[in-house]
Amino acid sequence: MKDFTFYNPTRIEFGKGKEGNIGQYVKEFGVGSVLVLHGSDRIKKDGLFGRIAASLEEQGIGFETMGGVISNPLISRVRDAIEVVKQNGLQGILAVGGGSVLDSAKAVAAGAKYDGNVWDFFVGKAEVKEALPVFSVITLAATGSEMNPYGVVTNGETQQKYPIGSPLLFPKVSVINPELMASVTPEYLAYSAVDIFSHCLDLYFTASFLPVYTAALIENILESVMRTTNVLMSTPDDYDARGEFAWAATMALNGNTFVGVEGNTFDTHMIEHAMGALYNVPHGAGLAVVLPAWMEEIKDQMPERFERFARKIFNVADSEEGISKLTQWFRSIGAPVTFAQAGLLEDAVDPIAENAFGNAKLWGMEQTYPKERIAKILMLAVK
């Protein structure tokens, strides 16, 4: 067992209608006003925004509203939001949406208490020393951002998709109401499932030491995601399946899977962030392309781990068959597993590899992943 610190103070309020108490949750933390940050205007049409606004008003919480956060969220929008927060002296950020909105909210929370350029936090030029409290009501389960202190934002000018992180960025309270996710499209459900797989498998296949307990926890998350995704593809309003899927997403990146683990890295994310930064590929779609190719490339480094995966997840004996079964499953839920399926041309391999190598350098992985090796992995997905 590697030494570790486990600390996760986020309170999860899980269940039907809990977004209706959001004003109360915010008030408990002594926060008198918030920026309600969201993506499209769908939440204004479907009544979610109305319920949240009513709850805030009932508790006397003032708020401003800003939408327009897109998938692969942009630092420019974060800057706009920081302006609004500063001008209005808002005391907290309430994210309503999926991972992009939450990730942006964290950047806004840190940036609002910082006099410099918020991008400094992403490129390692500054550390978060202070941040506004973040709250969330999630409408999509995938990134785990509702219960972790990380965010990923894209800088359009520099074409960098980079992470921010600080213990100060744990959301205070996150509402997970599975009912709010019943309208997620099959496409985004598939992307979400792949994202969760990738959070788990990056760790599972790179850890130099993985306690048996932690391996089994990860396998449990994967089993849960596969089973519930299959249910939800035909029965989108199955509340229990939606709920279990959501909790699996949260567990996949809230610290539990890191317990006692040594030497893990975020390889597929390192590569996928380049796809998102350059070609605006949806995160889960990019990961679906990268993950099986990456597994193919590294499978001989950890034969026992790959055999265990094949046996535990797909009940087959052979590593290669395990990878093939995973690819088949991705296909079956409609996730793209080739460049072409993700709308990318072979020409994109070189720029993606170049950009990903930039990530590798920032994350201290340039020894393991020279540009040529990244390109080799990507080529496995060009078919």
Added chain:
Amino acid sequence: MKDFTFYNPTRIEFGKGKEGNIGQYVKEFGVGSVLVLHGSDRIKKDGLFGRIAASLEEQGIGFETMGGVISNPLISRVRDAIEVVKQNGLQGILAVGGGSVLDSAKAVAAGAKYDGNVWDFFVGKAEVKEALPVFSVITLAATGSEMNPYGVVTNGETQQKYPIGSPLLFPKVSVINPELMASVTPEYLAYSAVDIFSHCLDLYFTASFLPVYTAALIENILESVMRTTNVLMSTPDDYDARGEFAWAATMALNGNTFVGVEGNTFDTHMIEHAMGALYNVPHGAGLAVVLPAWMEEIKDQMPERFERFARKIFNVADSEEGISKLTQWFRSIGAPVTFAQAGLLEDAVDPIAENAFGNAKLWGMEQTYPKERIAKILMLAVK
């Protein structure tokens, strides 16, 4: 999925030598002085107390020391400790020991900020409104008290073994260093394993709704406990096994196993607390006696759950065989599974049933567990 709130702000510092940083952890919370609460004087002989004292002194944290907390800890000792805390104006409690010390520390933390009788919190006469911060360095992994807001203390005068609980009683920081547990006797290792089983199975066999994910999480904890206990019985200083065992103990009662669960109760604890209160049976020993008998009594209420248990944990098809395999395993690690093995006479059945029925009333379980049914379960263990 049942609605739930997940909130667990305890920070776990897990690893070799981490007790040597305890002064720093305490200081981070602005606490300038603590009561170091412990059990026997073993920690003074083996150097642990010295390392902790040195760390506190290094950080300028003043402290008083009080030992003498016994297994099935007494409210009288808690009252002594509250006196010392009040007289010295101490600002926090640092528990060094196992579950009994931690549970006592929580009662002291609440009692030190309360003008009335600390036992009020146990019998529902008062609610914890304020408490001193609790820290811990654990030397035995079993109760999960290091990462939850509960404690169980015995009132010798009234012969009641009752729980206290409040979100204010989550430890701020708990140190789990598996090395400190290498000297746990095989007897107490067995009791600890049984305690963890009981935390898990009380829930597993009573929940009216148990998400598949949560069922599998519990099975993972049980598998981990069995495997590592078997290793530790022959190789007590296997660090990884000790570490995995410790984390399984923590996970069994830190909120994760309650996720989405409906209708669970603490049946074996309700009965065992009576054994501890009346006959001072070690908690894990009492549970080893009660658990298989209780399973026998209730097995027809949830046939699918018992079949799943038999299949997943012991790879056998039949419920009855699952119970029998569990009993055999308890025997194999030296845990008592009959009244006689726990040093109890058949005469004890009636007083235990009477006392346990008192718990059933306090916990709202008197409908399900009239005294006669409790006696019937106990009689199954008299053989």
